[in-house]
Amino acid sequence: MTSLDLKAPAAGEALSSPAGGPPRRRRLRIPDRLRRGGLPYLLLLPALALELLIHLVPMVVGIVMAFKELTQFYIRDWGSAPWAGFDNFRVAVDFDAPIGAELLHSFWVTCTFTVLAVGFSWLFGVTAAILMQEGFRGRGVLRAVFLTPYALPVYAAVITWAFMFQRDNGLVNSALGGDSFWLIGENSFWALTIVAVWKTWPFAFLMLMAGLQNIPRELYEAAAIDGAGIWQQIRRITLPSLAPVNQVLVLVLFLWTFNDFNTPYLLFGKGAPEAADLVSIHIYDSSFITWNFGSGSAMSALLLLFLLLVTAVYLLLTSRGRKGADA
Amino acid sequence: MPRSTPARSPLAPPPSFVWTRRIVLTLLALFALLPVYVMLSSSVKPLEDTLGEWSWIPSRFTLRPYVDIWETVPLAKYFVNSLIVAGAATVCSVVIAVFAAYAVSRYRFRGKRLFTVTILSTQMFPGILFLLPLFLIFVNIGNQTGIALYGSRGGLILTYLTFSLPFSIWMLIGYFSSIPRDLDEAAMVDGCGPLGALFRVVVPAAVPGIVAVAVYAFMTAWGEVLFASVMTNDTTRTLAVGLKAYATENNVYWNQVMAASLVVSVPVVAGFLLLQRYLVAGLTAGAVK
Secondary structure, eight states: OHHHHTHHHHHHHTTOOOSSSSOOOSOOSSOHHIIIIIHHHHHHHHHHHHHIIIIIHHHHHHHHHTTBOOOGGGSTTGGGSOBOTTHHHHHHHOTTSHHHHHHHHHHHHHHHHHHHHHHHHHHHHHHHHHHTSSOOTTHHHHHHHHHHHHHSOHHHHHHHHHHHTOTTTOHHHHHHTOOOOSSSSTTHHHHHHHHHHHHHHHHHHHHHHHHHTTSOHHHHHHHHHTTOOHHHHIIIIIHHHTHHHHHHHHHHHHHHHHTOOHHHHHHHOSSOOGGGOOHHHHHHHHHHTTOOHHHHHHHHHHHHHHHHHHHHHHHHHHHHHHHHHHO | OOOOOOOSOSSOOOHHHHHHHHHHHHHHHHHHHHHHHHHHHHTTSOHHHHHSSOOSSOSSOOOHHHHHHHHHSOHHHHHHHHHHHHHHHHHHHHHHHHHHHHHHHHOOOTTHHHHHHHHHHGGGSOHHHHHHHHHHHHHHHHHHHOOOOTBSHHHHHHHHHHHHHHHHHHHHHHHHHTSOHHHHHHHHHTTOOHHHHIIIIIHHHTHHHHHHHHHHHHHHHHHOOHHHHHHBOTTTOOHHHHHHHHHTSSSOOHHHHHHHHHHHHHHHHHHHHHHHHHHHHHHHHHTOO
């Protein structure tokens, strides 16, 4: 989300000359000196203060907690918990012991799940957006239909899916003519992936639809005059023009899907089945069931480290190709 | 209903394209609507019919579940809690985002880049990462000062408004930047202060963007599950937690759960579908440059 959004303010800077300029006849409500230098900071203050309180401070606290032996006995006064050094981390990455092995398993499950869910969400989104680029009857209604899964509150939607996946009275078994369990055992992975794709692809569709509106019409006209058919236009013009949207979209989808907590939590209730034990739910369960916040925090910190690494590498790889085109 | 987009080609698309479009879009529409149909049809079945083999068409029709949901669980209370929390979080989030976006789009100042990057990077943190510390911080603030953030609506409102804030600021920066600067400079010449220019010129011109951001903020707060499940108690429970408990009892009243799911979805889905074109317009202006 970084390289794109920063352009907007940069473009504005050249034009603005907040101080100086034409003679001022106005009554000043804010002292002049403050207005000139301090006003932008004043305007940013509420946003900054809240983000600090709710996101950044807890994150720092979380990293400190990861180095403490923070069990249920110290919840009331966590400052007094003894330091644990790297013990929590050592336990988390000791893949021969049960705790580490379970975390590693959960990590692989999450990776597979993320690749599948993001891949299909993007595919469905881009297909629908391209097929709906041109006007046809019923397009507006169809767009509303496609966005419905995105608009539904996640709990209402996932609870409905849980009902559909019930063994005895569910739609899925009835339609497939089987009597398998979907919410426990191996199948639970597929149930989770289907629900995640259903829930996520409308967002990809929304973003790509917005991206398509910025492709100049002349490109298509020129291509049509040159004799390019519609499929060729899609391959040569539409898909390449979506590259900047895709760069942001794929990253956002990856982060949301990898961190997804709601879907497994609502689909399976407490305690996800082993085959669908995503990292978020794994950390939640191991923190709130055993009340060992220290080891939970260590796992969260490792997760953050992994996400930072992937994001950095991804942005580096994807912007290298685009830098030349932008300049 | 939606704005017309530039047509891809002046020529009519070939039949192969038209048929692909029909088939693929029909399949996707069925996939998207399947759970909605399940909700709708199950919510008008008697309980026995939702416990036996699944049937596509309700054989017996009843509106009883829609009456019962208000008595089986305190749904009205959850509803009010969700409404208060989501409403307050939306109002605060929009106001704060308007100020921040105005600063970024209209002023040059030190640390602007840092601010935008920091705000946006909070989006990538897994909720689980700051859930535990935030829980402890809220509990400790409560113990030290007596301000009850843990278990109160206030704590939840504060938390939720920060969830929608980054995306809202980001979208509004794009929106504000597309409003000609001459407009607010003219207002300043006419005797408005910078805040006057913001409220009399920029905000009225950005109404579609602000509406889109408000819809997004409301949906975010209305649908949040993780923090609601940890940060609320019996009196402040929101729909997310209430409905989940409803659906994981030992004997689930599936017809009632489906009716309740439908009822809690209607406000957000209706609002979203009515205002979705603003969201697309806002995304086009803000996100996709």
